[in-house]
Amino acid sequence: MNIRAQIATVFHLDKCIGCHTCSIACKNLWTDRKGAEYMWWNNVETKPGTGYPTRWEDQEQYRGGWERVGSQLRLKMGGRGGTLGKIFHNPSLPTMDDYYEPFTFKYDDLTNAPAGDDQPTARPVSMVSGKPMKIEAGPNWDDDLSGSTVYAANDPGVVQLSEEEQQQLFAIEKMVFFHLPRICNHCLNAGCVAACPSGAIYKRGEDGIVLVDQDKCRGWRMCVSGCPYKKTYYGWSTGKSEKCILCYPRQEAGEAPACFHSCVGRIRYLGVLLYDADRIEATAMQEDGELAAAQREMILDPFDPQVQREAARCGIAEEVLAAAQASPVYKFVKQWGIALPLHPEFRTLPMLFYVPPLLPVLSVESQGTQKLADDFFTTLERARLPIRYLAGLFAGGNEEEVKAVYRRLIAVRIQRRQQGVGDQSEAEAARAREIAGLSAEQVEAIYRMTALTSIKERIVIPPMLRDRAVEAGTDPEAYRQEMGFGRRQAPKRRW
């Protein structure tokens, strides 16, 4: 076994209110500068919708992620030869318009306008060229189903649904959407790392955070194609690619990443997982529908004495192991099995998991009367979001995988109503738990972790032990005086 630690995350979609506080926190901290205006390392999408960049899930267009060729795993954008052939001209890059052209307004015209009969106006200007422009798209153009006839109707997941299911999705009383916050997944089998011709992208050994070395990056932009989630961005001012860094400078100081820290709905959980790096390829080679389960399989139990011995042998510190045992992500993904990876069929083994949104599963006709465990499954079938759609999003099309999660979430809901509202009998709750395969204590633990946690329980940052890494090579005192964050040399191009 080759055990490694990975900082992984869970987003609880039932709790996300789509307020974009995370996006703004990240923007203000990292991408509010020339060349990075269009970047949103964290963004929140409305589903159904096309997202940012438009239709990023459609790998037939963008050629991101991996595919199986015989018994081999190959980047969808092509092998080494193909990449070399396209090195000066990568044909599958998103255009600026697919993200959106960043804009601002000439506010000076409002304050400096001469007195007159008309209201002064502030014209929109492009933040790239500075010229007046017509705003045709934004980072959240299809937010809350706006323009849904164009955007939501063309969501790649929706397009795969039957006519009937689509009708159901857009029927006026049943209109439904949920929010999907996205950051870099810090994948185990990252497509961007594999695609980079300069070897500038690397995965940190101690915590699995994927970073772009700004000194090595040559701006080939193959990572932009290679990432199926379109989470590396080309900074047009420095001529180098940038991506979410999971706020590692904050984490090294024991702080939660900015988007986690600022999350209003407290939907974000962070913790460390142990996994076996020898099994990456075998796991990524599974069938589409098996991938979510195979990924769960790879994650190791930090309470297992054998795993602990192996982890110590692989150089995982005691403190990190302790953090792995306290990891909320381990609970969500492995113990309770209610969090699934986004689009596992891209085969990058993403380490950001989502608790699918339960949504109002009570049908409208029933006016909120008891939908009990007796017709547990009809409840699922009557869910406003087709299970098939969710399975396409979180389980590579495997509906059973999603249903299993929903059974557990519904069991939690029934037990809580039995205890809190009292409109369900204890027998109902017991039957629901039995169907879901959870104990009463587990249900209670899920409820507490979902609703009643402190930030220290939600976000368990492992000690990064930078001190040990520093002491090995340099005098800590000297290091403290020289330490900083950023780059020593300006990029050749410009800032």
Next chain:
Amino acid sequence: MLAMVFWVSAGASVGAADALRGEALFVGTASFANGGAPCLGCHGIAGAGLGKAAGANYGPDLTALFEDFGEEGVMAVLEDLSFPSMEAIYAARPLTEQERDDLSAFFAEVSGQQAAGIGGRLTLDVAIASLAFFALVAMLGWRRLKGVRQPLVERTRKGKVK
């Protein structure tokens, strides 16, 4: 050519000026005794079809050298080669008397010959090669992603105006 040069160097008696040997020296198949660079490095002789593609164009073309300078003039020039850019090469590596005679004979032979036209054919070749190159680039870029959002919006709007 090499064989010819070999035969020439073996057959021609040393002393007599020999245009063939001069050509070999000019082109560089025979080297100068003192190690100077062959003339063709910088000068072409269009009349003899040397430096045809204007490749040897650092110095002027020497087709009409003999006509312009005459024998004495040529010999005088070859003796000290006192041009700024040539001095650096030949000041320490002068040509031997024999070499000067041979070269002079060679220049005498080519003088008065019509320069073969090189423009038309070369232009054509370059044009064809460029076209082929651009066609290849265009072909590689044919399936380039032209954008996703804009076409999507246009398609959907068109679909509505049924």
